[in-house]
Amino acid sequence: MSPSVDTAVxxxxxxxxxxxxxxxxxxxxxxxxxxxxGHYASAFSCAEIFAALYYSVLNLKRGEPNWPDxxxxxxxxxxxxxxxxxxxxxxxxxxxxxxxxxxxxxNPLGDHPDMKNVPGADFSSGSLGHNLSxxxxxxxxxxxxxxxxxxxxxxxxxxxxEGQVWEAAISAAHHKANRLIAIVDRNGYSLDGAVDDVxxxxxxxxxxxxxxxxxxxxxxxxIPALLGLLxxxxxxSERQTPVCIIAHTVKGKGIGFMEKEIGWHLGWLADEDExxxxxxxxxxx
Amino acid sequence: xxxxxxxxxxxxxxxxxxxxxAPSFAIISQTLADLADEGHPVVVxxxxxxxxxxxxxxxxxxxxxxFQFGISEQNMISAAAGMASTGLxxxxxxxxxxxxxxxxxxxxxDIAYTMMPVRLIGTHTGIAFGFYGTSHHATEDLAIMRSIxxxxxxxxxxxxxxxxxxxxxxxxxxxxxxxxxxxxxxxVYGSNATFELGKAIVHEAxxxxxxxxxxxxxxxxxxxxxxxxxxxxxVGVIDMHTxxxxxxxxxxxxxxxTKLIMTVEEHNxxxxxxxxxxxxxxxxxxxxxxxxxxxxxTFVIVGPPTHLYAHYGLDIDGIAAEAKSFxxxxxx
Numbered sequence: 001m002s003p004s005v006d007t008a009v010x011x012x013x014x015x016x017x018x019x020x021x022x023x024x025x026x027x028x029x030x031x032x033x034x035x036x037x038g039h040y041a042s043a044f045s046c047a048e049i050f051a052a053l054y055y056s057v058l059n060l061k062r063g064e065p066n067w068p069d070x071x072x073x074x075x076x077x078x079x080x081x082x083x084x085x086x087x088x089x090x091x092x093x094x095x096x097x098x099x100x101x102x103x104x105x106x107n108p109l110g111d112h113p114d115m116k117n118v119p120g121a122d123f124s125s126g127s128l129g130h131n132l133s134x135x136x137x138x139x140x141x142x143x144x145x146x147x148x149x150x151x152x153x154x155x156x157x158x159x160x161x162e163g164q165v166w167e168a169a170i171s172a173a174h175h176k177a178n179r180l181i182a183i184v185d186r187n188g189y190s191l192d193g194a195v196d197d198v199x200x201x202x203x204x205x206x207x208x209x210x211x212x213x214x215x216x217x218x219x220x221x222x223i224p225a226l227l228g229l230l231x232x233x234x235x236x237s238e239r240q241t242p243v244c245i246i247a248h249t250v251k252g253k254g255i256g257f258m259e260k261e262i263g264w265h266l267g268w269l270a271d272e273d274e275x276x277x278x279x280x281x282x283x284x285x
Numbered sequence: 286x287x288x289x290x291x292x293x294x295x296x297x298x299x300x301x302x303x304x305x306x307a308p309s310f311a312i313i314s315q316t317l318a319d320l321a322d323e324g325h326p327v328v329v330x331x332x333x334x335x336x337x338x339x340x341x342x343x344x345x346x347x348x349x350x351x352f353q354f355g356i357s358e359q360n361m362i363s364a365a366a367g368m369a370s371t372g373l374x375x376x377x378x379x380x381x382x383x384x385x386x387x388x389x390x391x392x393x394x395d396i397a398y399t400m401m402p403v404r405l406i407g408t409h410t411g412i413a414f415g416f417y418g419t420s421h422h423a424t425e426d427l428a429i430m431r432s433i434x435x436x437x438x439x440x441x442x443x444x445x446x447x448x449x450x451x452x453x454x455x456x457x458x459x460x461x462x463x464x465x466x467x468x469x470x471x472x473v474y475g476s477n478a479t480f481e482l483g484k485a486i487v488h489e490a491x492x493x494x495x496x497x498x499x500x501x502x503x504x505x506x507x508x509x510x511x512x513x514x515x516x517x518x519x520v521g522v523i524d525m526h527t528x529x530x531x532x533x534x535x536x537x538x539x540x541x542x543t544k545l546i547m548t549v550e551e552h553n554x555x556x557x558x559x560x561x562x563x564x565x566x567x568x569x570x571x572x573x574x575x576x577x578x579x580x581x582x583t584f585v586i587v588g589p590p591t592h593l594y595a596h597y598g599l600d601i602d603g604i605a606a607e608a609k610s611f612x613x614x615x616x617x
Binding site for chain 1 (some may be wrong): 328349352359361362364366367368369370371373375390391395400
């Protein structure tokens with residue numbers, strides 16, 4: 001780790017990220033109220049991860065989504081895009097008004113990120129398992145081009161069942177892709193139920209370590225711990241391996257009934273429930 | 286036991302040299318390495334097949350721009366997409382059956398939809414693999430790749446034409462699927478090879494029949510045409526190296542001056558060159574009868590490649606015979 005890089009976490013940063021994570025959740029509810037169906041719980045589980053990356057970790061330039069030296073962020077679990085579109089707008093990559101037409105005909109914002117039509121989306125996704133390979137390609141390209149950027153790929157825990165994830169895992173370790181950082185949103189649920197009932201993936205950390213990745217586990221809602229880890233990983237220039245961060249999270253985090261009931265992977269809130277949810281988000285802040 | 290020089294075994298289509306498995310593809314690596322020397326952002330990827338496709342020669346000249354992905358074709362295709370997103374021009378190769386079928390969804394979603402300028406190189410197409418069997422035959426790739434929007438599909442007739450194509454499209458910011466044989470096919474063009482994307486090469490016009498061939502079938506089709514001409518027939522030949530975008534003008538021009546059209550492809554007759562030509566002819570109200578010659582919607586048996594080409598009528602004699610029976614059917 002370079003001694004000149006400040007990896008300390010300040011109270012102001014923690015407050016900012018708490019505020020932005022609330023912004024992610026509120027915008028998720030607002031946008032899904034336009035679409036009338038969406039992935040609330042999948043976006044809620046990674047709200048702190050989104051906020052930490054976009055407001056303290058990623059090296060980005062406001063209003064310049066195609067800046068060649070930027071850090072890359074890929075949404076392997078593309079179905080949580082509803083929670084990150086508002087961040088891209090907040091960075092000035094596209095006009096905020098576009099959010100108001102989320103999923104409507106002619107609007108570029110759909111259920112999954114689309115790099116062709118959404119400025120700031122570093123790649124498209126939707127089919128699980130692809131994006132870690134895409135991120136590997138970006139990391140290898142950075143080496144060819146002599147660029148100094150990190151590539152982050154947010155993966156779902158259900159996505160760990162895809163074979164291509166492990167092709168990429170073998171390949172990235174082989175190529176010593178030390179600027180590639182995978183973050184697994186370990187929220188425990190996929191469409192048919194608990195991930196470990198549907199198709200068990202444990203021992204997950206051991207798998208990644210065995211595949212040659214520097215592997216960390218963290219509470220994905222504990223902002224000081226999460227941010228501290230992300231900053232240390234982002235600035236470690238000694239490392240020779242890719243990194244996997246398993247973020248233990250709660251699906252539907254922030255809303256009591258979504259945390260308790262499965263089925264909120266994909267859903268829609270009636271108007272009165274939406275008002276209650278917004279109030280609960282504020283109260284739980 | 287060793288042999289001192291590279292020899293082709295006609296029965297197996299294998300070379301006595303254990304590494305250099307595609308000598309006629311040397312020009313491909315040479316062209317890619319030259320393009321990299323000239324400053325084009327070319328990088329190359331392979332999936333444990335650098336000796337089969339000859340790309341080890343690129344690695345020798347540009348080791349820092351060569352990426353070995355091992356036996357993980359889907360990973361290689363998606364990684365190529367990520368590389369292309371940064372401005373590089375990845376050229377990635379594997380057997381056509383694995384490229385177009387195993388990694389089909391990665392090609393559709395990560396390369397074509399996103400319009401990444403990746404060159405997908407499917408080698409050992411059609412039935413060139415002979416007795417390796419159905420897993421290694423590629424008789425569906427043209428149909429599959431052709432149905433993917435925004436993806437160009439090109440089947441060069443020989444190594445030099447492929448090299449000319451790679452150079453011609455080096456600045457094109459679009460994805461391309463290239464379908465090439467096994468590096469054993471006789472050369473059609475040699476050092477005179479030229480290439481323009483979407484522009485068919487008309488070898489000769491003919492009034493009795495026009496043969497439209499693609500890829501590895503161009504050579505035997507040209508030879509079959511000579512045999513037919515020796516029997517007094519007027520035979521045209523078109524090299525339809527670009528399956529998409531298809532040169533509809535060349536097809537309609539031929540249709541206006543010829544009695545019959547026969548397509549020749551080392552591919553299922555469904556959905557490939559024959560299907561594409563049929564679409565053009567029928568949608569333009571052309572009355573010229575069409576015969577699609579190729580693999581007739583069946584899985585291919587195993588056998589030495591040369592024997593298989595004869596078995597399916599895709600060698601010189603077979604193509605000539607197929608054309609004659611087609612002519613006979615429409616001649617009173």
